[in-house]
Amino acid sequence: MYKNLDDKFSLPGLADEMLDFWAKDDTFNKSVNEKDPKKHFTFYEGPPTANGLPGIHHVIARTVKDIICRYKTMQGYRVNRKAGWDTHGLPVEVEVEKQLGLKSRHDIYEFGAINFNEECKKSIFKYLSQWEILTQKMAYWINLDDAYVTFHNEYIESVWWALKKFFDAGLMVKGFKILPFCPICESPLSSHEVAQGYVDLKDPSVYVTFKIKNEEYKDTEFLVWTTTPWTLPSNVALCVNPTSDYVLINTKKDEKFILSESRLSVVKDEYEIVKRFKGTELEGMEYEPLFSFMEVEKKAYYVTLGDFVTLDDGTGIVHIAPAYGEDDYNIGQKYDLPVLQAVYRDGLFVKAAGKYAGRNFKECDPDLILELKANGRLYKKEMFTHSYPHCWRHKVPLMYYATDSWFVKTTTYKDKMIEMNKQINWNPPEFGSGRFGNWLEENKDWAISRNRFWGTPLPVWYYLDDDGKEVYECVGSIEELKKKSTNFDEVYKDIPFDLHKPYIDNIKLVSENGKEMKRVTEVIDCWFDSGSMPFAQYHYPFENKEWFEENYPADFIAEGVDQTRGWFYSLHAIGTFLFDKPAYKNLIVNGLILDKLGKKMSKSVGNVVNPFDMMDKHGADxxxxxxxxxxxxxxxxxxxxxxxxxxxxxxxxxxxxxxxxxxxxxxxxxxxxxxxxxxxxxxxxxxxxxxxxxxxxxxxxxxxxxxxxxxxxxxxxxxxxxxxxxxxxxxxxxxxxxxxxxxxxxxxxxxxxxxxxxxxxxxxxxxxxxxxxxxxxxxxxxNEGSVHLSEFTNFDEANIVNELEEQMAMAQEIVYLVRAVRVKNNLKVRQPLRQLLVPVLSEEEKNRLLRVKDIILEEINVKELKILEGDSDIIVKKAKPNFKSIGPKFGKDVKQVQKIILSFDKADISELQKAGKVEKEGFTFTNDDVELFTENIEGWIVESNNAVTIALDTKLDKELADEGFVREFINRVQNYRKNNDFEVNDKISIFVKTNDEINSILSNNTEFIKKEVGCEKMGNKILEGKEYINTDINDVYCEFYIEKI
RNA sequence: GGGUCAGUAGCUCAGUUGGUUAGAGCGCGUGCCUUAUAAGCACGAGGUGGGAGGUUCAAUUCCUCCCUGACCCA
Missing domain, CATH: 1.10.730.10 (Isoleucyl-tRNA Synthetase; Domain 1)
Incomplete structure (x- = not known):
């Protein structure tokens, strides 16, 4: 006996039962451990952070991962599934700041870095239980007991090992770069963080004029456009495109401006062009600064050249403030310009800035504009809306700010990354070639240091040499740290060994030449942590060397599209350099999950879908x-x-x-x-x-x-x-x-x-x-055990018989057409019909049809199938063009040819069929050029589609009508049985009240009816006091009474 | 502003190495079938294949430009 699903069965209710079964059976562990370790399929789990709640978007990524892993398991692979947790970085710090009410960096210092990091550590697994429940409920098989955790000392040690590899290769260096910078965090933000915080902002865009100093152009001004007036006090140069054309114009108001010729549309008044320049001719021309409260130590205030200057907007002349823009910074380097910083890293103007001192940079825009106007330097002002990056937690606009930072010089092996990316199977593929590929093409060095607290400490120590220059050494293991340290035991005397700040900051090292070294203060970008997981999860190279070598790269990873520049990149960038191989061979990228109207889910809008609710209501399956x-x-x-x-x-x-x-x-x-x-x-x-x-x-x-x-x-x-x-x-x-x-x-x-x-x-x-x-x-x-332990590897090619599939498709096609005819002629399927005609064009087709004859007839309730062979006189055959064939053959004549083919008569068609070709109006047609079909059957109602034509005999004789009647009657009885919840095996008696004609039809078919409806006694005795059922059958009045025996 | 992807019926999606009537499911209307079916089947309504050009005998499919949306980046 097979167990049926009971009446209470529901998919959500199934979860507990199955989870219980798997727990007792230890199915998951068996599904891994019982497999041959040699035949493995390597999966890397991208670590989530457990200090936020899991959402529906986590369910899709994990479903994808689980499907592939379970599938490969059933294919006989050993699929180890080590879970992981991402535990460092700003998200954790933010949570803690919120909890403790810390509003700024200063607050954190007051609270104490030790305490702060302790709080971070406590906060990491705030929602761990929710994650565990989700993992269970959605049936995501992953080994949570053996999870790697990025803040563990062993993990950090592996990351250090990697960093040292970069350092030793000269690829990890300290530099001065423009980075998006949050004035409240007082830290640069990673591109990933920046991406989270774009907000539409209404900003002024101003056209300002710079007075030229040269005698020759005494009254002439450069017309310059900027969207960041607050950077103007830090201006030290202008920049033009060397290959573009610039013009000197004289306006109706007798103003003389220089600007790009293709940007003349910004000029308000009528003008005439006085002179033309190539960009290069402007190089070196000096101008008067707009503001004078910043002192300059080097030559400044002249025109420079830069390819980055575009002519899409503005005036084709760009103002340069090297501290506040990447292009600006590069120009500054190239021309050895001074770097003015009128705004400090806290976002406030410096003391020297007079009335602006101490005020937020964005807030000063209006006053700066007023001052420009007062000085006659403002040509015009517009407001425009653009999306501008904001700090995703403090909601303030970011500054692009020149700052010290440590970089991994990924640009030096960019080509290799591009090359390796081609070996990766992206799904969908366009993400790999497009989104990720382009990102690699435009690769920038990876700013990996963060001026924060809770993260993997940058393992770099330094001393100052005789010239006051910092000399760095990088530590690549705990052993090395101990060996080089002068105070290791002292630092960790009373506390457990912990590589985090602030303890690690107290460790002093001795350099190779005997100098005392202090640690730099930074921690690293947590994306470097997660990108190190292929080796760090197994504490490679300090342990598990063999395992790692066997299991790198991953056969498969999967995450959301938001990881393209996140984890997918960090894995790739680290893996390419360290191991000269891509980190993964195949990946599946899932798209975002939006609400049903296509809007982003957000707590404030209240359209967030709770995965737990969904599973409780409908089941994880x-x-x-x-x-x-x-x-x-x-x-x-x-x-x-x-x-x-x-x-x-x-x-x-x-x-x-x-x-x-x-x-x-x-x-x-x-x-x-x-x-x-x-x-x-x-x-x-x-x-x-x-x-x-x-x-x-x-x-x-x-x-x-x-x-x-x-x-x-x-x-x-x-x-x-x-x-x-x-x-x-x-x-x-x-x-x-x-x-x-x-x-x-x-x-x-x-x-x-x-x-x-x-x-x-x-x-x-x-x-x-x-x-x-x-x-x-x-x-x-x-007796077989779990389906997830079963093998599922192949199909049986021998059992695939195209002929069978085609003939059934043909049967279904015919059935479909007959039903259509029945509907049009108001003939229920219950009413049997005499015969069906199907013309065939070949012997093959005929045989095919004969094999499915019974199925067709039963399905459509017709007595006989009559096959009309190709040469039957009553079939009217027509031809239609096969464009795939005639197109290339007749080219421009196709339209004419089409007409000819459509006009083929019977003689043409039979000649074509006999001879294989036919000539008409100067063209020769072969079988390939023409598709034949049966257009009509003389004297019949036909129905056809591309492949088949059918004709149905819709005439009813007495025999058919009676049979139809009997079927109707059976239908009424069955409906009654069903509506009254009779069991299939219940036997009944039927008593009928109707006219003589019906009575005779029914009594002629009693045995058939009895069999069909499970009836033992049937008669027309009239029972008094019983409630008869009224019905009408084909418009004839009929009553019956049914009794269970 | 740049990049990627997408735009096909009211909704969710197929399809097309370029071939002339563009499909399915859901929803809607009508009818039918059923002793496994909160199912199924048929018919019907519903599409200027986002828009404009171009290449071609032929474009939803290839090319260019534009519009809209999503995401990524500046």
Whole structure:
């Protein structure tokens, strides 16, 4: 006996039962440990931070990871799944600041760095339990007990090892760079952080004039455009594009300006062009500064040249403030310009700035503009809106600010990164070639230092040499630290060993030449931590050398598109340099999850989807399927709960009902797959071989797609097969046969076929929807153990028979056409009809049709199929052009040729069929040029589509009408049974009240009716006091009374 | 401002090495079928394939420009 799903069965309710089963069975560990270590598939888990709550976007990435890992497991691979936690960096610090009410850097110092870092450590796993519950509930199999944690000393040591590799190669250096800088954090932000904080800002854009000093252009001014008036006091130069054309103009108001010729549209008044220059001719021209409160030590205030100057907006002349822009800084370097910093790193103007001193840089824009206007230096002012980066937690505009920072010089091996990227299989591919590829092309050195507290300390110590220059050494291991340190034991005398600040700051080293060295104060970008996970998770190279070498690069990783410049990059940048190989071979990138209207989910809007709610309501199986199946994974997804319910109703309910059907009838009729005598597939009925062929075609596509990491395509194939092929055709067509099989062999053939389909579907969906797959598998094969421990590697090519699939497609096509004719002629399917005519064009087609004849006739309730052979006189054949063939052949004449072919008459067509070619109006046509079809059958109502034409005999004779009547009657009785919840095996008596004609029809068919409706007694005795059911059948009045026996 | 992707029915998505009636599901209307089905089937309504050009005998598909949206970057 097979176990059926009980009435209370629900998908959400299944989770606990299955989790319990896996826990007792230790299924996950078995699925890894019982596999051959030699045949491994390496997966890297991108570490989340557990100090924030998990959201729906985490569910999609983890579903993708889980699907591939489970799939590879079933393919026989050993897939180790070590979890990881990202624990350093600003997100953690921010949480702590919020908790403790610390508002600035100063507050943190007051609170004390030791205490602060202790708080950070405590805060890391604030939501760990939520993450664990999510992991469980969504059935994400990962080893949480053995997770790597980025703040552990061993992990940090591995990161140090990597940093030292960079340092020793001269690729980790201290530099002065323009970085986005938050005035409140007083720290540069990583590009990742910047990306989180773009806000639309209304800013002034001003055109200002710079007076030229040269005698020759005494009254002439440079017209310059800027969107950051606050940088003007720090101006030291102007810059023009060397190859562009500039003009000197004289306006109606007698103003003389120099600007780019292609930007003349910004001039307010009429003007005439006085003189033209190439950009290069302007180089070196001096001008008077706008503001004078900053002192300059070097030559400044002249025109420079720069390729970066564009002519898309502004005036083609750019003002240069080297401290506040990257291009500006580079020009400053090139021309040895002084660096003025009228605004300090805290975002406030410096003391020397007079009335601006101590005020925020952005807030001074209006006053600066006023002052420019007062001095006659303002040409015009506009407001414009642009998206400007803000600090994502302090919500203040960032400054681009020149600051000391440590860099990894990734640009030196950029080409290698680009080369290696080509070896990576990106899914979807355009992310790799486009988004990531372009990012690599424009690679910038990686600013890895942070002036913060909670992070991997930069393992660099320094002393000052005789010239006062800093000399650096980098430490690459704890052992090295101990060896070089003079005070290691002292520092860690009373506290446990901890590589973090501030303890590490107290460690003094001795340099190679005997000098005492102090540590630099910075920590590193936490993206360097996570990018080091391939080796740091196993404390390589200090331990697990062999393991690492075997498991690098990863076979597979998956994360959201937001990781392109995050983790995908940090893995790639670190891996390429250290190991000369990409860090991963395949990856799947999932798109963002938006709300159902396509808006970003945000707490303030209140449109955030809670994954726990979704799983509680619909079950993780459905959620997982929906997330990866409903739209391509790489596209952003508008999350819509209603659509998820559709997935449940259509796919899961169909599968479950098919399963229930199998169990119900197996148990009723006494079938057990394992005990039954196997019928070879070739011995089975045509329809069985057909569904087995379909099944194997589906498996083939499933494997192909998953091997290409195409999850969505893979599961859509299974989805369609389950609903269309298996449930709506195979099971429906065979219902009678399952109830009343012809013989033992037929029974086994039918049931074994259905069983095998179910089993294979269950295996195919196991990676995607692991709970329901497990439940059904264990019920179907109670002695086999978990589906997730089963092997699933191949399909049976020999059982794929195209001919079978084609002939069934033809049958379905014909059935479809007949139904259409019936509807148009108001003939219910219940009404039997005499005959169906189908013309065929070849012997092959005829034979194909004969093989599916019975299926067609039964499906459409017609008595006979008459096949009209090609030469039958009553078929009217027509020809239509095959453009694929005639296009290249006739070129420009195609339109004319089309007309000719459409006008082919019977003689033309028969000549073409006989001779293989026909000549007409000077053109020669062959079989390939023409598609023949049956347009009409004389004297019949026809229906046709591209492939087939049918004609249906719609005339009714007495026999047919009677039979139709009987079927109607049976239908009424069955409906009654169903509506009154009769069991299938309940026997009934029927009493009918109707006219004589009907009575005679019914009594002529009593035996048939009895059999169909499970009736033992049927008569027209009139029972008094019973409630008869009124109905009418084909407009004839009829009453009946039914009694359960 | 630059990059990537997308824009196909009311919604979610297929498809197209360029071939002349562009498909499915959901939703809507009508009818039908059913003793596994909160299912299914048929018919119908619903599409200027984002817009404009170009290449071609032929463009939803290739090219150019533009518009809109999402994301990434400045």
């Amino acid at each position: 459905v959620l997982r399927w929906y997330l990866v199946g409903n739209s391509p994974i790489g596209k952003s997804k508008n999350f819509n709960e209603d659509e998820m319910v559709d997935v449940k109703n259509k796919f899961f309910d169909t599968l479950i009902n098919t399963y229930k059907f199998f169990v119900l009838y197996s148990n009723m009729i006494g079938f057990d797959y394992t005990a039954s005598e196997k019928v070879d597939v070739n011995e089975r009925q045509e329809i069985d071989r057909w569904i087995i062929s379909k099944l194997n075609s589906v498996k083939k596509k499933y494997f192909e797609n998953l091997e290409g990491y195409e999850i969505t395509k893979a599961i859509r194939v299974v989805h369609d097969f389950t609903i269309d092929e298996l449930s709506n055709w195979f099971v429906r067509r065979n219902r009678k046969r399952f109830r009343y099989p012809e013989n033992e062999a037929d029974k086994n053939s039918a049931y074994q076929t259905l069983f095998e389909c179910l089993r294979e579907i269950v295996k195919m969906i196991a990676p995607v929807s692991p709970f329901i797959a497990e439940k059904l598998y264990c019920n179907l094969l109670p």
